[in-house]
Amino acid sequence: MMRKLGVAHSEGRASEVRGEDIRVVGICGVPGVGKTTLAKVVFDKTHDLFDACSFLPGIDLKEFQLSRRMLIADLQMQKPAPLESSDEGIEEMANLCRNAKVLIVLDDVDEDEQIQELAGNLTWFGPGSRIIVTTRKREVLNAFEVGAVDGQTVEEYKLEPMRDDHALQLFREHAFKGAAPEGVSKYDSLSVDIVKAVGVLPSDIVDHASKLSCDMDIDVWKITLELLQKHPEDRPSIQSPFGIRA
Numbered sequence: 001m002m003r004k005l006g007v008a009h010s011e012g013r014a015s016e017v018r019g020e021d022i023r024v025v026g027i028c029g030v031p032g033v034g035k036t037t038l039a040k041v042v043f044d045k046t047h048d049l050f051d052a053c054s055f056l057p058g059i060d061l062k063e064f065q066l067s068r069r070m071l072i073a074d075l076q077m078q079k080p081a082p083l084e085s086s087d088e089g090i091e092e093m094a095n096l097c098r099n100a101k102v103l104i105v106l107d108d109v110d111e112d113e114q115i116q117e118l119a120g121n122l123t124w125f126g127p128g129s130r131i132i133v134t135t136r137k138r139e140v141l142n143a144f145e146v147g148a149v150d151g152q153t154v155e156e157y158k159l160e161p162m163r164d165d166h167a168l169q170l171f172r173e174h175a176f177k178g179a180a181p182e183g184v185s186k187y188d189s190l191s192v193d194i195v196k197a198v199g200v201l202p203s204d205i206v207d208h209a210s211k212l213s214c215d216m217d218i219d220v221w222k223i224t225l226e227l228l229q230k231h232p233e234d235r236p237s238i239q240s241p242f243g244i245r246a
Contacts (some may be wrong), residue, residue, distance in 0.1 A: 001025065001027070001038065001042055001157055002014065002042070002046075004023070004025045004155050004157055005017075005023060005025055005042070005046070005130050005132075006018045006019045006021070006023060006130075007046055007049070007130075009045070012045075013045070014045045014046045014049060015049075016049065017046070017049050017050070017101065017128050017130070019128065020127035020128055020151060021127070021128075021151040021152065021153060022122045022125055022126075022127070022128070022129045022130075022131075022151060022152045022153075023129075023130050023131070023152075023153050023154075023155070024122070024130075024131045024132075024133065024141065024144055024153065024154040024155070025130070025131075025132055025133070025154075025155050025156075025157050026132075026133040026134075026135055026138065026140075026141040026154070026155070026156050026157065027039055027132065027133065027134045027135070027157050027159055028135055028136065028137075028138045028141075028156050028157065028158050028159065029136065029158060029159035029160065030136060030161070030201075031136060031203075032201040032202065032203035032204060033159050033160070033161055033201055033202065033203075034159060034162075034201075034202040034203070035134040035135075035136075035159055036057070036107055036108065036134055037202065038134075038159060039055075039105050039107060039132050039134050040055070042132065043055050043103065043105050043132070046103060046130075047103055049103075050101050050102055050103040050128075050129075050130070051100040051101045051102060051126070052074070052075040052076075052077070052097075052100055052102045052103075053074065053075075053102060053103040053104070054070070054071050054074030054075055054102075054103075054104050054105070055074075055104075055105040055107065056070060056071055056074075056104070056105065056106055056107060056118070057107045057108070058107060058108050059106060059107065059108060059109060059114050059118070064113070064114075064117045064118070067114075067117075067118060068093070068117065068118060071093070071104070071118060071119075072092055072093060072096060075096055075097060075100070075102060076096065093124050094121075094123075094124040097124050097125045097126060097129070098123075098124065098125070098126055099126045100125070100126045100129075101126050101127065101128035101129055102125055102126065102129045102130075103129070103130050103131075103132075104118075104119055104129075104130075104131045104132070105131075105132045105133075105134070106118060106119060106131070106132070106133045106134070107134045108134055108135070109133050109134065109135045109137075109140055110135065110136070110137055110140065111140065112140055112142075112143035113143075114140075115133065115140060115141075115143040115144060116143050119131050119144075120143055120144055120145055121145045122144060122145060122146060122152045123145075127151075131144075138156055138158075141154050141156065142154075161199075161200040161201060162200045162201075162202060162205075163200070164195070164196075164200065167195050167199075167200040167202075167205055168191060168192060168195050170202060170205050170206065170209070171191055171194070171195050171198075171205050171208075171209045172191060172209075173209075174205070174206050174209035174210050174213060175187075175191065175209040175210075175212050175213045176213065177213055186218060187216075187218070187221065190218075190221045190222065190225060193225050193229075194208065194212075194221070194224065194225050194228065197225060197228035197229050198228060208224075208228075212224060
């Protein structure tokens with residue numbers, strides 16, 4: 001992800017945005033795979049390298065004006081102010097960002113209009129700007145107006161579900177919270193089976209592990225596994241007889 005953004009990154013730290021080009025990177029993948037989490041990590045590591053930044057979560061298709069006010073306010077580091085019209089918002093955006101190196105994250109984008117109204121024209125932004133989009137629809141990235149302009153690129157970063165070993169590691173981190181219970185070996189085999197039953201989407205793994213961490217009774221874990229195996233279609237909402245959501 002850092003390579004696609006053109007960000008120098010070493011030992012967990014971002015040190016430099018390389019190049020004067022304007023880049024868009026779309027983080028694409030199925031719901032729950034961790035697109036927003038990845039965008040937040042990248043944003044946190046890189047925002048200090050830019051003149052201004054904004055992270056817009058969960059953009060509402062019906063509230064473009066509000067989203068644009070929030071975006072402009074973030075970039076100006078001020079409170080949101082009313083905009084008289086869409087054209088006024090676009091003009092203010094262009095005037096504000098044309099000479100600034102900005103970092104913008106547009107989270108959970110599903111429609112072309114969300115991009116077109118907020119960041120569609122890359123000429124609005126100054127050299128070195130970076131725009132990150134999280135979406136389950138790769139085709140929405142085509143909404144960016146790139147054309148034949150040099151120094152403007154749009155790329156996809158496809159985020160795949162976790163490998164089994166990484167899924168198990170994530171489960172253990174959230175279930176045991178860094179402190180394995182006494183006799184952890186009996187929990188180890190259950191952890192493996194529960195992860196197999198839950199699947200490899202990070203959001204599902206964290207959800208189940210966090211709930212199990214609240215009750216380390218081995219019988220709770222066994223009942224949870226049985227319910228997951230018997231009713232895989234109901235995984236998000238299974239209620240165990242011990243009072244925890246499996």
